[in-house]
Amino acid sequence: MRDVAIIGVGIKKCGELWEQSMRDIFVDSALGAIQDAGVDHIDSMYIGSMSPGLFVGQEHIGPMMADYMGQCPIPATRVESACASGGTAVRAGLMDVASGMNDIVLVGGVEKMNDVSGDEATYALATAADQEWESFCGVTFPGLYAMMAVAHMAKFGTTSEQLAAVAVKNHANGSLNPVAQFPMKITVETVLNSVMVADPLHILDCSPITDGAAAAILCPAEMAKELGSKRPIKIIGSGQASDTIAYHSRPDLTTIASSAKAAAQAYKMSGKSPTDIQVCEVHDCFTIAEIMVSEALGFFDKGKGGAAVEAGETAIGGRFPINTSGGLKSKGHPVGATGVAQVVEIVEQLRGEGGKRQVEGARVGMTHNMGGTGASSVVHIMEGM
Amino acid sequence: MRDVAIIGVGIKKCGELWEQSMRDIFVDSALGAIQDAGVDHIDSMYIGSMSPGLFVGQEHIGPMMADYMGQCPIPATRVESACASGGTAVRAGLMDVASGMNDIVLVGGVEKMNDVSGDEATYALATAADQEWESFCGVTFPGLYAMMAVAHMAKFGTTSEQLAAVAVKNHANGSLNPVAQFPMKITVETVLNSVMVADPLHILDCSPITDGAAAAILCPAEMAKELGSKRPIKIIGSGQASDTIAYHSRPDLTTIASSAKAAAQAYKMSGKSPTDIQVCEVHDCFTIAEIMVSEALGFFDKGKGGAAVEAGETAIGGRFPINTSGGLKSKGHPVGATGVAQVVEIVEQLRGEGGKRQVEGARVGMTHNMGGTGASSVVHIMEGM
Numbered sequence: 001m002r003d004v005a006i007i008g009v010g011i012k013k014c015g016e017l018w019e020q021s022m023r024d025i026f027v028d029s030a031l032g033a034i035q036d037a038g039v040d041h042i043d044s045m046y047i048g049s050m051s052p053g054l055f056v057g058q059e060h061i062g063p064m065m066a067d068y069m070g071q072c073p074i075p076a077t078r079v080e081s082a083c084a085s086g087g088t089a090v091r092a093g094l095m096d097v098a099s100g101m102n103d104i105v106l107v108g109g110v111e112k113m114n115d116v117s118g119d120e121a122t123y124a125l126a127t128a129a130d131q132e133w134e135s136f137c138g139v140t141f142p143g144l145y146a147m148m149a150v151a152h153m154a155k156f157g158t159t160s161e162q163l164a165a166v167a168v169k170n171h172a173n174g175s176l177n178p179v180a181q182f183p184m185k186i187t188v189e190t191v192l193n194s195v196m197v198a199d200p201l202h203i204l205d206c207s208p209i210t211d212g213a214a215a216a217i218l219c220p221a222e223m224a225k226e227l228g229s230k231r232p233i234k235i236i237g238s239g240q241a242s243d244t245i246a247y248h249s250r251p252d253l254t255t256i257a258s259s260a261k262a263a264a265q266a267y268k269m270s271g272k273s274p275t276d277i278q279v280c281e282v283h284d285c286f287t288i289a290e291i292m293v294s295e296a297l298g299f300f301d302k303g304k305g306g307a308a309v310e311a312g313e314t315a316i317g318g319r320f321p322i323n324t325s326g327g328l329k330s331k332g333h334p335v336g337a338t339g340v341a342q343v344v345e346i347v348e349q350l351r352g353e354g355g356k357r358q359v360e361g362a363r364v365g366m367t368h369n370m371g372g373t374g375a376s377s378v379v380h381i382m383e384g385m
Numbered sequence: 386m387r388d389v390a391i392i393g394v395g396i397k398k399c400g401e402l403w404e405q406s407m408r409d410i411f412v413d414s415a416l417g418a419i420q421d422a423g424v425d426h427i428d429s430m431y432i433g434s435m436s437p438g439l440f441v442g443q444e445h446i447g448p449m450m451a452d453y454m455g456q457c458p459i460p461a462t463r464v465e466s467a468c469a470s471g472g473t474a475v476r477a478g479l480m481d482v483a484s485g486m487n488d489i490v491l492v493g494g495v496e497k498m499n500d501v502s503g504d505e506a507t508y509a510l511a512t513a514a515d516q517e518w519e520s521f522c523g524v525t526f527p528g529l530y531a532m533m534a535v536a537h538m539a540k541f542g543t544t545s546e547q548l549a550a551v552a553v554k555n556h557a558n559g560s561l562n563p564v565a566q567f568p569m570k571i572t573v574e575t576v577l578n579s580v581m582v583a584d585p586l587h588i589l590d591c592s593p594i595t596d597g598a599a600a601a602i603l604c605p606a607e608m609a610k611e612l613g614s615k616r617p618i619k620i621i622g623s624g625q626a627s628d629t630i631a632y633h634s635r636p637d638l639t640t641i642a643s644s645a646k647a648a649a650q651a652y653k654m655s656g657k658s659p660t661d662i663q664v665c666e667v668h669d670c671f672t673i674a675e676i677m678v679s680e681a682l683g684f685f686d687k688g689k690g691g692a693a694v695e696a697g698e699t700a701i702g703g704r705f706p707i708n709t710s711g712g713l714k715s716k717g718h719p720v721g722a723t724g725v726a727q728v729v730e731i732v733e734q735l736r737g738e739g740g741k742r743q744v745e746g747a748r749v750g751m752t753h754n755m756g757g758t759g760a761s762s763v764v765h766i767m768e769g770m
Contacts, residue, residue: 001485021517044625050445053438053509058516060435060467063627063643063760067634073646075625076761077473080463082445088462092477099484100386101623124438131443132406238486240429240460242448249452258448261458375448376461 001098003221005232005385008037009344014181014212014332022056022112023068026213029337030069030108033215037229042217043102044075046092048085048109049336052078054124056112065108075102082128083285085109086214086339087369087378091238093218094380103223108215109337121209125335128372130246142206144247144373145286146198151253152288153200156303160200164191165310166287167204167329173316174326176356181210181332205287207327212334214341221385231351237272237381239265247373254303256289256374259296263368266379267298274298277381278362279349280320281342283370284327290314293368294322297379316359324349324357339369339378350384386483388606390617390770393422394729399566399597399717407441407497408453411598414722415454415493418600422614427602428487429460431477433470433494434721437463439509441497450493460487467513468670470494471599471724472754472763476623478603479765488608493600494722506594510720513757515631527591529632529758530671531583536638537673538585541688545585549576550695551672552589552714558701559711561741566595566717590672592712597719599726606770616736622657622766624650632758639688641674641759644681648753651764652683659683662766663747664734665705666727668755669712675699678753679707682764701744709734709742724754724763735769 010032017025026047034042045066053059062076079088086109093107113121126135129144152158168188174180191204224232241261244250250257267273274297282297284290291305299320300308308314314322325331325345328338346365348354354362369378395417402410411432419427430451438444447461464473471494478492498506511520514529537543553573559565576589609617626646629635635642652658659682667682669675676690684705685693693699699707710716710730713723731750733739739747754763 051438053436053512054444056516057508057512057520059439059465059512060514060630060757060760062466063756064515064630066627067629067631067760072628073626073643075476076466076627077477077625078465079477080444080465081447081461091460092462092464092480095477095480095484095486098486099480101480101483123442127438127442127444129445130449131441132408135442240462241458242451242461243457244452245445245449246452258458371448372445375445375452 002100003234004094004097004218005221005224005234006216006347007219007224007229007232008033008217009347010036011179011214011341011344013179014210014334016114017211022052022110023064025211026065026108026110027068029213030106030215033106033217037217039104039217042071042074042106043104044096045106046089047078048089048339049078049111050080050082050085051124051127056115081376082371083335084339084369084371084376084378085336089340090343090380091240091378094235094238097218097220103219105218106215107218107340108213109340110213111334111336112211113209113334114211133246142198142201145288146201148292149200149288152292155254158306160192161188162306162310163205163287164188166284166290167191169309169315170284170323170327170329173324173357174330177326177331180326180330181208182330201286207285207329207333210332210334212332212337214337214344216340216343232385233347233350233382234385235380236383237266237270239263239379241377243375245375256292256296258374258377259293259368259370262377262379263297266381270381272364272381276364277366278364279324279346279359280322280366281325281345282322282368284323284329285333297368316357321359324354324359342367342369346382350382387485388619389479389482389603390606390609390619391601391732392604392609392614392617393418393602394732395421396564396599396726396729398564399595399719401499402596407437407495410596411450411493411495412453414598415491415600418491418602422602424489424602427456427459427491428489429481430491431474432463433474433724434463434496435465435467435470436509436512441500466761467756468720469724469754469756469761469763470721474725475728475765476625476763479620479623482603482605488604490603491600492603492725494725495598496719496721497596498594498719499596518631527583527586530673531586533677534585534673537677540639543691545577546573547691547695548590548672549573551669551675552576554694554700555669555708555712555714558709558742559715562711562716565711565715566593567715586671592670592714592718595717595719597717597722599722599729601725601728617770618732618735618767619770620765621768622651622655624648624764626762628760630760641677641681643759643762644678644753644755647762647764648682651766655766657749657766661749662751663749664709664731664744665707665751666710666730667707667753669708669714670718682753701742706744709739709744727752727754731767735767
């Protein structure tokens with residue numbers, strides 16, 4: 001298995017991109033990554049996208065994007081695991097390079113979510129849950145994550161203020177990120193006074209509907225040196241795990257088991273442990289998700305995630321800086337692109353290019369990308385070469 | 386790069402499966418493959434599916450199928466490249482095993498197409514074309530392939546009778562296949578007298594709407610021996626290529642360039658040439674496709690594919706037996722599953738388990754799976770160990 005490095009990344013401002021089509025926003029980010037890597041071609045590509053069929057009526061986006069990037073006839077494949085699609089694209093690209101099949105591989109993600117109505121977007125997102133036993137009964141994702149929050153509050157005493165603290169921190173980070181969709185700072189009071197979506201989750205506990213794309217260029221670590229790449233970042237650990245598609249099928253409603261298992265694989269492969277992780281992007285689709293995931297990744301004991309964020313331990317400068325980009329909450333959540341956007345942030349941090357968001361001296365970072373209520377999780381650990 | 390073998394396959398009867406859900410039909414085939422391989426677990430899985438979001442309102446089918454197979458927490462990812470999704474699943478699994486990331490990997494495909502109306506199915510399938518410049522203007526796949534047929538007829542003198550000969554041969558083969566959706570024999574006259582869908586394509590020039598699934602188990606070739614696998618089949622060549630998403634963007638309307646390029650990669654990797662291929666499954670979504678692809682794969686000179694099928698060269702017993710399974714035309718075309726169903730047929734042929742469809746002495750076989758009008762093609766070459 002060949003060692004694999006990331007030698008280029010690209011991302012554009014997330015938001016409601018009315019003047020750009022899905023192909024425009026992907027090509028923008030992908031060409032940005034190619035330019036950043038300084039390569040003159042790519043050998044293959046993988047695109048994470050959750051539901052371009054439901055969002056814009058277009059499947060088969062692998063070759064379409066290769067076409068619009070001027071990269072035909074390279075192999076181009078879409079991968080999907082709901083909101084973890086971007087993470088699976090990174091992992092597919094990793095295996096492509098590691099296997100020796102291809103050398104310079106683009107991994108990207110895209111979602112154009114605003115071209116449909118809010119109702120249609122909610123329907124499209126609900127196809128990540130169990131269609132027969134959850135969505136059909138009327139429960140959509142805010143409701144599912146509200147159930148998680150209720151369970152976590154009941155078992156561990158997690159509070160609405162602690163949930164709000166996640167949003168406050170992430171907006172503070174996002175205010176320092178030029179690509180963030182919602183870069184305004186907010187307060188705990190703003191969150192608690194915002195409209196209730198699904199008790200106990202207010203609208204400011206929820207990540208937004210976002211148009212966006214992100215991309216990264218992978219190559220063999222040996223080749224990164226030959227290419228004279230500026231600050232290549234090595235992928236030293238990769239993990240992916242599945243869990244029941246329905247939230248109600250899980251034995252413990254306060255644990256995201258797939259995240260813990262994916263992280264365990266990535267820790268084992270890299271030889272790292274939670275205390276080695278200096279900066280981490282986690283999948284905060286709802287504030288409760290960040291708290292539960294920070295426990296699943298081993299940063300905090302079970303039930304202590306809420307207190308940790310409230311105490312500032314996950315802020316920039318804290319013990320475990322989480323979502324320095326602003327996370328899904330503030331940077332935005334173009335679902336299929338999110339897992340790759342997380343990699344962009346960690347690469348920038350490990351290169352020392354985080355600007356005002358920089359975690360000083362960060363050498364080892366992690367991304368955690370999740371689909372549905374945790375039916376899929378993908379974790380990567382990266383290190384500066 | 387580790388050598389990879391196929392040690393088990395599974396497929397059930399294709400058709401209008403009103404009494405089974407998408408999850409039922411996939412799990413049936415997947416458990417069949419696991420049983421056929423004689424393994425007690427799998428390490429990861431890839432599922433090809435074109436548009437479960439539009440066909441049954443369910444994305445995120447990787448972990449869902451792992452769940453319903455009782456295989457959580459293994460990594461489970463859906464891959465998509467329209468009607469070539471199954472082929473990309475095989476290729477993703479190949480890289481997973483080749484890279485050393487996992488050992489026993491299930492690759493499968495599924496599509497449940499009959500739960501929506503015919504209009505909705507046509508819309509869903511048209512998302513494989515260029516949504517902005519083809520589908521939006523009202524052209525769907527019968528129209529696009531009719532244009533190919535017209536171009537091929539004008540340039541090379543290909544006839545409606547030659548197109549019909551593809552359907553006649555494939556139905557003859559399908560009549561010998563217990564899993565075929567339409568196993569009845571037909572004649573050239575039946576085809577020419579059937580209703581015109583898009584001139585010159587009659588309804589019997591078109592593959593059907595199909596519910597179906599297929600699966601195969603991959604592992605390192607070395608391990609196949611250790612497992613005492615019965616007749617393992619090695620994947621000796623793999624190729625994938627892209628082309629413009631829109632048919633009108635191509636410089637030559639009578640060539641499927643992505644298929645020629647994917648085949649060239651697979652020939653190079655395997656050290657084989659067209660004359661080494663003793664049995665081949667090709668993507669006959671329309672009769673003209675089989676003719677054009679048989680030229681792209683190098684079996685016949687440009688423009689000679691029609692005459693070849695008419696002369697019986699692609700029949701069982703001919704020089705280049707094509708679609709011994711009955712092909713998409715007679716066996717059925719559950720779009721995301723098709724690429725894996727092709728692998729099932731070739732494995733059965735190379736094992737000598739083809740029954741009345743057996744190509745005597747077949748040791749080397751090929752699969753060709755295509756998306757859209759050839760915006761993506763995936764080719765695999767297999768050989769008995």
